Amino acid sequence: MDSGITVTGTGQTTAPADLLRLTLNVGHDAPDVAAAVRQVAERTDLVHAALRAQGVAADDIETSSVNVFPQYADGMSVAGYRASHSLTVTTRDLTGFGRLLNAAVDAAGNSLGLDQLQFDIADKQPLIEQARELAFRQASQKAAQLAELSGQSLGPIAAVAESYSHAPFQLQAAAGKASDAYASELSVTPGDQKIEVSLDVRWSWG
Template sequence: MSRYLEVVGRGAATQTPDRLDLYVGVSAVRDDVGTALAHLGTQVGALGEALRALGLGDADLRTTSSSVGEEYRDGTPSGYRASQDLTVRLKDPEQVSAVIDGCVAAVGDDFRLGHLAWSIADEAPLAAAAREAAFADARAKAEALSALAGGEVGKLLRVTENEGFGGGVVRMAAAKADAGFAVERGENRVEVSLTTRWALH
């Protein structure tokens, strides 16, 4: 029976993110459902116009949720709240301050700012670098183990990429808003794990 050894190689690569998703919304309370929805429609329209005036297109804007429901104050019905949330994709993260300012100018106190999420437009090169590092790690481990066994590592017999290792992209530094809505990009990290089988001579 041919001898072989199996090792797991792990590799990682990091890159500064180049794309920012901004989660914003409009929310307002009015006396009845109809008035609340009508006001929401007006404000959402104004928000969209403001964003498009800043150079954002339809592909950069996506409605993620809409809702309307009764509002209570101290346990007593006080009206109806209508809300809509929108994801704004900024290919130029330097726009974030201008976008937020534009939203506030368009809808005033009805504006809601959710969270920020960094990403990389093209993760393929980053994943490839992590995969290359993982393979080099596996090869080095195989050579070390074969030497300990008094043998010599042979050809690669099989390699499998382990799905879900490292959770894909790991945020090394969370986006945070400072005065003027400056944001820190930090780095995104991709991790790859490979299970390899090598001939052992």
């Protein structure tokens, strides 16, 4: 094994969120598949139209999942069917959560669920590059100190491995009633998003 030293440097950067994503779910139970699918399709169209009326672009409303499955009674006999259609809605209006949710509830009523709320950053690349620079600087400082403590001198870099993490703030929730729960607009606070880069850097001894 070649002699040398491997150290890990970590860099973190933060920035305010500039995107809000909502995952809305429209579901319906019915005695037969056709009725369940038809009702979900109709109510999903209403939600789509309501969001568009609130200024959300068509390209910012995407299907994230569609499900149809039987529901079983005692004895494992089929009692009916449930259909659901999940939509991911993206907006740069970070204060518009309550307004969009209320519009969707008004459109779909008790068929609507809120699966997830997530704040994110649209362009992460500058933050990643800055975090990478900080990580490399920290690794270099560690390596220099360890080399001095061990009576060695650093040679060329032999290898670099990078890992990256970003966990957007998200809220798991369950919505479902177009009643007093949404009589007033709910407000949420986005806060800052954190980007972290770790570098494993190996130096040969000089």
